[in-house]
Amino acid sequence: MKMKKLAQLMLCGATALSMAACSSSAPKTTETESTSDKVTVWAWDETFNIKAVEEAKAVYAKENPDVEIEVVTMSQDDIVQKLNTSLSSGKVDGLPNIVLIEDYRIPGYLQSYPDAFEDLTSIVNEEDFMSYKFAVNKIDDKIYGVPFDSGVTGLFYRTDYFEEAGFTAEDMKNITWSEYIEMGKKVKEVTGHDMLTMDPSDLGLIRMMLQSADSWYLAEDGKTVTLADNEVLKKAMETYKDIFNSGFTKQVADWDSFVSAFQNGDVATVPSGCWIASSITKAEDLSGKWAIAEFPRLDDVKDSKNASSIGGGGWYVIKGVPGNEQAIDFLSKTFASNDELMDQLAKDISLVSTLKSAANTETYKEGVPFFSDEPIFENFSKWASEVQPVNYGLHTYTIEDILTEAVQAYVQGGDLDKALDQAQQQAEGAVAY
Structure with missing residues (x-):
């Protein structure tokens, strides 16, 4: 997931995330066959995430020509709203097999709806990816997402x-x-x-x-x-x-x-x-x-x-949607392992992948003329390996709505401790459930 808009990071619906965090009940997924000839993927940003899926679709089709991969472009706000509404109601009708979710939102979904997403431990080797990604997509010993782009x-x-x-x-x-x-x-x-x-x-x-x-x-x-x-x-x-x-x-x-x-x-x-x-x-x-x-x-x-790090996301498979076996296979052979795909996406969309082996590809070692002929992909990959993993928890955006006022008050001459004490009290009340 490429976070092309900082405003999206700040404004993508603290209320919507709170909806996800308020319910601890898992959705009652529809009992359906797990096989299908069609896999649906939801993501946003035509120039980055969607192009990445389209390229992955082309790679997968070489060996799986009979599986249809439907790629749906939707704003991140709409994806969040639709996920929250469906998961809260316990129904997955109308949801995709695969959905892109940004890192800051993932813990809220996994903790609020622990049975809503497929366990992808079998296709994601933790040692193959940047370690900080697993502070958000892993619960106990189970991995629920395929790490995608780096926000290093x-x-x-x-x-x-x-x-x-x-x-x-x-x-x-x-x-x-x-x-x-x-x-x-x-x-x-x-x-x-x-x-x-x-x-x-x-x-x-x-x-x-x-x-x-x-x-x-x-x-x-x-x-x-x-x-x-x-x-x-x-x-x-x-x-x-x-x-x-x-x-x-x-x-x-x-x-x-x-x-x-x-x-x-x-x-x-x-x-x-x-x-x-x-x-x-x-x-x-x-x-x-x-x-x-x-x-x-x-x-x-x-x-x-x-x-x-700032931004970044991963690919998640929603339980109960027909076609999940193919969805998992699609992720396994593309974003979870394919160095050639990562190399091509570096060329096409300047992707900095969280798959460690991408750093060994030709494109990652090449200098980029625009940036003074520096090997920026190789550098970013090295810096990504040094990012410290933190648990973003369920309430990043809710807390930032409150903290923004505290920061502005302090910058304008207010007392730092007083500003943070007030923000603490407000935040505790806002996230209590």
Whole structure:
């Protein structure tokens, strides 16, 4: 799953996820034959996820020409709504065999509806994929999803701006956020360009900081709210405020203005998930002027690393839908194992796969001219292996709706501890069930 829109990450229905989290009863799946000559797949994003399924469909058809793979394009919001409605009612009529679900939502479904999805342990070898993916798609010893795209982060930066400010590629490696801020001040002073965009309603940057330090809004159980006494969250919010008040940020309010800022050359960096590369490369006139370094780590936080994740998802098979044997076979021979498919998708849609062996393919080792001839797929694959797994739990979006107000209050001069205490109380009430 490529999260092309940060706004989707922030706004894709906290209410809908709460619906999934409120019911602990499993859906009463319809008793049907598991075999069929047709497999239906739901996903969103024609330019990324849908293209990936279509390519997988072509690969599978070479040995399975009699199995029809129907690929349905649907918005993520609609998929979430339809899943919640059907699973809550206990009926799977009208649902697909295979559905793409983003990582932040998966724990809510698996914990609320433990019998709604097929056990895919037999086709997914945990050792073959990036380990952080199994913090969300595995319960006890059972694996329920085939990991798809990586949301591994990087620091995309304009080489010409940084060179003008006196910095080299070596200076960009393994930096902390305080070093990033100092660089930003210099870049702004010398070039006049802002360092990055910031949307006050988007906590994506804080989310990335948290995972870089093996922390989240919830405890390891995925249920207990940990905002008030979360030292990593406090450090992330302090860092966020330092960046916000640095004088080198460009405020944006939506996805289009965010993308325009880096495509037009207004900002020098984009700290984001690997999937943003496809939006950056659309500004073809900037080829060779971008490069990618590791994501900055939090200062003075022991467990913080120069690696994090945002976005990403996996493929899930819904129980009780005719054709599930073929659906599982389709995933087994494509997304769960096929290096050649991963190599082709890297070429076609700039996919950074979570299948480890993809890093050994030809495309992953090649330099990419747009990004200063660096082997970005190989680099992203290495950084993905260092991402620390966290349990996102059931309430990421519900909590972020509340935390956004706390962050804004703090940035505007409020007391940090007071803001988090209030957010803690509100979040505890919101997720209680």
